[in-house]
Amino acid sequence: MSEEIVLEFWEDGQVNLEGKGFKGQACFKEMQFLKDALGVETSFTRKQEFYQMEVKRDGKVKAR
């Protein structure tokens, strides 16, 4: 799944932000610039994927 950020702006001046397709805390980091630009965060809800590990593979194997 590709990474995207969805924002929904309500007519009362609130905005909901949702990260899709991110693994782990990459979503949190990627969306921070929008929160900083728009105003004050009033609620925050983690989804299951927030706790998934971000796996980095470099192809190297260390021998003991």
Next chain:
Amino acid sequence: MSHYSEVAIELTDEGCLVAALSRLGFTGKVEVHKEAQALYGYQGDMRLQKAHVIIRRQHVGSAANDLGFERQADGKYRVWVSDYDVKYNKYDDAWMGRLKQAYGVEKARTEAKKKGYRVSEQKLDDGRIRLVLRR
């Protein structure tokens, strides 16, 4: 997916504020000043309040007063709107909400493009505006 956030929008960006006012129908009717200028009442009387972004009373409504946005020391804009215009010209909380909505859309579009995102915008039937950012 990983998290949801809810943010209360604050007005801090002059360009996005002007663009938001254009979305609400004030295209070409917004004054922008480096130094705060006086606001005037419906009889042409100078008021004590000053503002950096101003919509003059002839554009605000019937028997209206100037509508102003004064930049504070913390960078946030304070809104000057008369009690009369709140009550009779509908510059009320609902209007402020729509202004913040329009501002938020403009601000998010601006910041997302700086980060290299492609932005698509959709107006929903219930009044919400949805932006989808991809790259």
